[in-house]
Amino acid sequence: MPEHPDLSSGIHADFSLNDWLAYIEALHPKDIEMGLGRVNQVKQRLNLQYNFPVITVAGTNGKGSTCAMLEHIYHAAGYRVASYSSPHLLRYSERIRVARHEISNEALIRAFQAIESARQEIQLTYFEYGTLAAMWHFCNADVDVAILEVGLGGRLDAVNVFEPSCAIVTSVDLDHMDFLGYTRELIGAEKAGIFRANIPAICGDLSPPQSLINYAEGIGADLKLIQHDFQFERDQSCWRFSSPQCTLDALPMPALVGDFQLYNASCVMTAIQSLQSVLPVSKEAICDGLLTVRLHGRYQYLSSKPDVILDVAHNPHAAKSLAANLKNTATQGKTIAVFAMLADKDIRGVIQAIAGEVDEWYVSGISHVRGADALTIHQLVNAELPDAVIRLFDGVKNATSKPVLMLMKMIELSY
Structure with a gap:
């Protein structure tokens, strides 16, 4: 559990949530500044510790859909699921959810106060501040599993200061080139930075950059590639997932629109099977989650x-x-x-x-x-x-x- 800072003095006690959001947006001179040093320092000051599995999800596209499917399936299985995503469409609280409920304004303000108390002289970016606030909230919310969506890249993203039990890279393509590089090989290496030794490292890209494969093999990650270590086949109204560990027949199509969602869903199935010993999930819960998944802003x-x-x-x-x-x-x-x-x-x-x-x-x-x-x-x-x-x-x-x-x-x- 995290160490609770003394908030009795009421740090910015008169701040509304809008005041806080304006404050943290203006705190750092840059919208984006890559690096883990600042976040790690504040994390250590907060003494953020957790005993629940973390699933980290990166990718040029598809990470939001992947996180949503994981969230709905684990929720259907009866787990208390924490989910952190970005950006938001209407309300900042959309980014931080527990048991599929957005964080309340009051709880979000408490989390911001905790980060403010711990950071002192350290300048955090908007995303770094929010990432720490989300994880502080999760550590105090008695959750069973946390799903963390990477904001940009992976290796130097604030989410990457938290050790995952499973890591997924959904796809690798050209975006944010000023920060990640101008080739898929460079971008792939950045996204592979979320992989860890001896844990499942899942990639849903049909043609993964060699840099991603080399990084995973170099650190001894348990790399699983689509169409090599796991596959899917589509029927008219359902689909089939298969891997050396299991086969799941007659799965319903995800409620999210697009045939490409089966690539994301296959990554989800692989993650669920990889964590089955610590987070058992039935086929019924998988089907329920796939049928009920929703994600704003995706068709x-x-x-x-x-x-x-x-x-x-x-x-x-x-x-x-x-x-x-x-x-x-x-x-x-x-x-x-x-x-x-x-x-x-x-x-x-x-x-x-x-x-x-x-x-x-x-x-x-x-x-x-x-x-x-x-x-x-x-x-x-x-x-x-x-x-x-x-x-x-x-x-x-x-x-x-x-x-x-x-x-x-x-x-x-x-x-």
Whole structure:
């Protein structure tokens, strides 16, 4: 259990949750600063210790879906599950959940106070602060298992200061190149940094970079590769998972949309089987979790007539999956992309990936320091698609007003 700091003095006792979030966002001069030194120091001061298994999940895409499936399956099996994910869509508390319930504002403030008391002179980034707060909360919440989603990369991500019982890399592709490198080999080495000696190291990428394999073998991790150490086969309405340890037939398709979700689900099955001795799970719980899993922002239907679909595809790899889902979605009207992105993303690559499934583009800026403005996005769309119908809006809200949506299918890309 962590050492409880003395909060009797009421550190920032007058702070609301919004005050705290503004405070920690301004605490560090950089949005992102790679490295584990600061987090490790504060972790040691907090005396954060835990006796529950931790599953760490990294990957360019698919880690959110993988975490959600793990969370729902272990919950269905009767475990008290902790889950930490990022980013959030509407509320910061979405990031920190126990027993599938978001952390309360009061509990989140207590966690922030604990981190503030321990960090003293150490400058933490927004993500580092939140990661420590989440794990402090989990250590005090009597949980059975914690699922931690890596924010960026793996090796130098704040989540990586916590020792996992199992580590998953869902996929490796080009994203965050300024921090992780400009090749899959460099990025693969960064993501492999979550692997540990003698623990299951699972990879769901069909063509994993050699750097990832070399790292896992070099440290003596128990590496398990899709289509080599575990496989899946799809039938018309169900699927089959197989590995040397077990075979599971007639599994229901995950409730998350897309055939690619079976790659994530196969990683989930491998993790569950790897931890079966400490966290037994029945096939019934697996089926229940797969059927009930939900994840906001992943091909999420918001309304119909017109169909309004939300997807947070923010790199070309994710956009290709989104395009495949759109292609498989029957529609009688137009497909309009309400399109806004951060400036440091591969906007051109996303446009190229989704272009064949979009009839009109409603582009908007994002009111964030990292957001691309509408004019920049307009120029990039026009450069790739000179004949495209493009309309500018001063905000996503205006682009999705009722008159705009009438009799149209809309897809909203954000983040």
